[in-house]
Amino acid sequence: MATHTTFQFRRRMRPHRLALATLAACLGSGLTAPVCAQDAVQTVTISGRNSANAASVAGFGDIPVSRSPFSASVITTRQLADAGIGGLADITRLDAGITDAYNAPGYWGQLAVRGFTLENRSNYRRDGLPINAETVLPQANKQSLEVLKGTSGLQAGVSSPGGLVNLVVKRPTGTVRQLTLGWADDASLGAAIDLGDRSGAFGWRLNAAYDHLQPPTDASRGHSRLLALAVDAQVTPGLLVEAEIESSRQVQPSTPGFSVLGDRVPDAGASDPRTNLNQQPWRLPVVMAGRTGSLRLTQTLGKDLQLSLHAMRQRLDSDDRIAFPSGCSAEERFDRYCSDGTFDLYDFRSEGERRTTDALDVALSGRALALGLAHQFTAGLLFSRHEARFNRQAFNYVGTGRIGALVVTPADPSLTDENTDRDEKSTELRLQDLVVLTPEMSAWIGLRHSRLDRRSERTDGSRPIAYEQSFTTPWLALSHAVGPNGMAYASWGRGVETEVAPNRSRYANAGEALPALQSRQIEFGYKHRTALLDWTVAAFDIRRPTWSDLGPCDSGADGCVRAIDGSARHRGIEAEVEWRAGAWNLRGSAMALKARREGAADAAINGLRPTNVPASSLKVQAAYNVAYVPGLALLGFVTHEGRRMVLPDNSLDTPGWTRLDLALRYAQRLGSRQVVWRAGIDNVANARAWKEAPFQFGHAYLYPLQPRSLHVSAQMDL
Template identity: 55%
Template sequence: MASNQTTVLQRPAPLLLAVLALFAAQARSQSNDLPSVTVTGRSPESVAGVGGFGDIPLSRLPLQATVVSSERLADSGTRTLADITRFDASLGDAYNSEGYWSNFTIRGFAIDNRYNYRRDGLPINAETSIGLENKSRIEVLKGTSGIQAGTSAPGGLVNLVVKRPEGAMRSVGFGWRQHNTFGAWADIGQRFGENDAFGLRVNAAHEELDPHTRQLEGRRSLLAAAGDWRVNQDTQVEAEVEWSRQTQPSVPGMSLLGNSLPDASRFDPRTNMNNQPWSQPVVLEGTTASLRLQQRLSESWRAVAHYGSQQLGSDDRLAFAYGCSAEGNFDRYCSDGTYDLYDYRSDNERRRTHALDLALQGKVKTAGIEHDLGANVLFTRFKARFRPQAFNRSFALSDFPGDPPSGVGNVNGTLITRPAPEMDDPSTNRDERSTELYLRDAIALTPRWNAWIGLRHTRLERRSVLTDGTEPTDYAQSVTTPWLALSHAFTPELMGYASWGRGVESEVVPNRDRYTNQGQALPALKSRQFEFGIKGSGTPLAWSVTAFEIERPRYANVGSDCFDDTLGDTCTRQPDGHQRHRGLEAEAEVKLGALALQAGTMLLDAKNRGVTSNLAIDSKRPVNVPRRTLKVNATYRVDALPGLSATAGLVHEGERMVLQDNSVSIPGWTRLDAGVRYEHRVASRLLTWRLGVDNLTDKRAWKESPLQFDHVYLYPLQPRTWRISLQADL
């Protein structure tokens, strides 16, 4: 499509720099008449509820977690959950397709959107687009999450913390991002009533989406409100609700061309292979609400009742590129750049989650030993309802002589095919119920030694059935996940620790004729982690070094005809080896005058071990897991121009395997980001300008190589992207 953008929109940097220079000159001239003031102090220590131990600072907890504040999200131009991978070396991409929900890895393991997400501590389903405008921070726990989740994939857990009423505030803003995306947002809060007993905070946002990728226009909206009532000094009631909707086409990834890895430097990252005339947008809509009652029982004890409800609706649609039947390869595209093209549509998907957490927390002292105790019971109900879907490929010739047969596309996105929208492929409805009892105890053995104990017992009930009523499964399972740690404070600012914990996943064999054990519940996948770390906290330097090992069992389909039900009873789903990730993480945050620097690196040795069903992948690296990552974010305050600061970011990720036998890999890459922030006052209003550019050098590379649906995909780095925004605090 031809662009009618003006020169100003195409090149925003010179215009903004001129405006910034004008404001800076004005501020500098004013500052000559004012005495300089230097403020020193220590910033409050980060707290992460995802750690499971209340308000104990992260610097004192025997675990690793990352906290990303809303201000940091705004300064970096972060729009989606997938964008937070730039902040921590242990986070990576995992099938992040524009227009779809976010997927990423922690310590090399892809986390599960169904089980590895929390919202203010309550479980939610992340198979949707999650807006960030009403989130005060994002917390990421690194490591097995059995102490915080009944079932979840190993690697970590994500907790979204909602903005709550804080006082009088009026903040509005708007922004622009290449190619031509415009957005506006508002954050309004107020306390009122006698003694400010009531509080209300409202967040609203809207974006008209037009990214670099061609023909991928869409829109996104969010509206959220949070309120509280301070009944008295011991009782507080909090309620919040959020509605969001995103409608935008998604894009399939690139893949191998036969046995060849395509050259990323010659691939146009703006290419859209979902540009058929019949392509429809993915629609992701959700409403989430919660109610929380906090009651202080005494100086040392309190009770909390927290209920949450989430209702998601989606229309999942894509001109889906998958395999090459012409060459007998179903995990990659054809050598000539064509591929099998499917009309995929799954309309009116419905997912509902309800959760109630009852907690009792307090401190006791027995035999001279202090205990910080927590006892909870969590009830969760989940229901997913679908309709028959379309997943069709028609080989009938089109009505126009010389046109390609429907069902064939190419990597240039130039072959036009006919739709095949018949909804005749069954989907799977699911019901889940779980009850989780969990205990935590932080024990102060001596002034320097602390023991940490966690134990969670989970009772699961899961059922599924196809939408045509066939292939039902029904099973129940009980699992227990312990967690233990010991920490020692060498000094008030230096702590070492060792921990051991388990995580668990539950799986049932599909009720398909090919399986000898169809419909049976498999033994729980019990992963385990050892972690050793040392943390230094203080001013001006905070740092940590962590060594870990995570081992996760594998299941595999063993036998013949494991993709075909024709013969029946030819394949068995069974345990087959394990995946072991050994790693070393190092992080540091330092403030030296006007310079603030945050840096992290991870070295990861990930291997498949003990695999007997496919010896070609035994002792090989898992796909899409780099051996090394380095991420640096720096901010420099320009004292000569009050209110002006410059930011820079560096992301380096090493080589990733593309095929499970490690015969093909994509090289490592390095991306540079940069930005400036300028604050100044006009009358009583604080204005904040932000100018940023992602991928400053316009690096071309394959960003990730996920194996999704047993198919190899390649996603490119986004091209150089400018962004600009203005925020007014009234």
């Protein structure tokens, strides 16, 4: 098998089969087989036909997305490389249903799906097992990212209703020799290596990467590194053993956001997107280190039956530190900066943070005939444990800062506040069944029962809280084949989130376990796939209860109660189309979203939009393969998002914005070798806009579009 080496200069700103004839008839017509990518010298495609890929996070095995009754995206590393994407946060450029939700450079990213912010402690998976995403998630040893959209109660015991993100680890595939070098504005440099081989029943894959990070943002220089090894062995004809380990570390100052100035949103065109308000001489970088290891055993028990055991441990160690701008005490407005561009500045430090996640999943899957119907089923039991340990923290006022001018203040690293340690144990039983009712119609049935045991206390032993909860989250879908190329479906499902009332003295129900938030989603969709054209459309309706503080919460009395107060309802339409004709490959996705508060005790809140959620978004990618220069492709990426609300009362908003990125890819043959060159300009027009407006920690923040930047790449197969 040919080996290959890759030289890539990339932007670092933040890339068994069907055994039953009846089941094959339902899912067949050739639609269950993935379509192989064509040779890069001949053509370049934008999506890599991701509709033909399976989204393993959904739990229905090898059924491709194009024949599944849910919305999902499978984003491959090739897509990320062509778009110049080096971090998880930038996948928002490729799918209209995914948007930013507080993506501070130099810090861990947060995403929103269908307008709901994904919870970093519960909405992320790694090869299907739960992980904590309160860290930087390295991409160099990942082969794809899967994004499942909508209520995810079938796939996760506790999660916010937007969906799930699953990182798929690179596994041994054969002989691989890949070297990656990188450069981008402003002098970011990187090197990575991807090696692998297979000898008989044993295979291995090694990934290592190092990056010197120097993005255009001021005072944000840092570095990151990754070392990962995956091995597998076919011990017996029916037993496959897979193991892998990953170690990563990133050291980089984080970038706080701008904010509302008094009663106005500052002009993005007059604000320098390179400005970093975290420039005090005493500021320290954020350090995020992670170690993850997993072991998976897959035993074939018969022609149509398989048993798997999958265990994983993740250990995260962090030092969270920043010169943090927050509020304006001079005007007694603590959710924004002052009218004159000044702000209160705090010395925040939380060092020695440790987060550990353990997971063990036991699953039995197979195919069978029962009651005259074909079934594809999975029964599984997932045990997981999350532990978070912290030290005392600093959050000390050190003076006043100003936008546009560095005002040096003294440091105050005194550890003046307690933190909160957390423990959670979860046992989840799941059952899934794909039932073929007729050659055209199938029923998709899922049920998950979860039992939680949660405990927390402050780092000084005060405010202990312990509670247990159990709940069941069902999911049901019907799909109907429409001719040889189409499928219509309808689905309904539930999800769950849990919380306790804050343990401050003003709450009458302080420390009590609150009822679980039972979200639900209804979705109707249609998918169509041919050799030249793929298109999908889905309409969804998600309703999730919301928490509010009710009663005399501002008077200092103890009658304040944390309780369910109405709901958030997100209704929308998503559409996606991909067209392939001759030298052209075009892909576009769009979402129109109506997100509103309903049924709140305060009537003034009802009908308002949530903050930082665009009402519309459009993402377009295009590739043109130049016939006169074989191997040359011109690429274009258009991202548009509508206006966002900045404040909960909807009194201020940010305008919509559009960004254009251009790139080219040239693949040439040098004998038996192939070299692929890439070059690109991000934000070609150097557009100035507020990319997102997160309202976090009771404060409004604004993050700008990054300025125009360059990236170049070269990829060689040996």
